[in-house]
Amino acid sequence: MLKIKYSSYSTFEKLEILQYAKLYGLRTATRHFTIDHSMIS
Secondary structure: OOOOOOOOOOHHHHHHHHHHHHHHOHHHHHHHHOOOHHHOO
16 A cells, blocks of 8 residues: 655645646546645545
């Protein structure tokens, strides 16, 4: 089982992740940014 790294993200980073998820999909965004899907869903 993978350990999830917890960290805080700036507003700019959050917007970047959301835009990426809109373009490429949620699963692709979670792999690209190495974060859990629950953080951006």
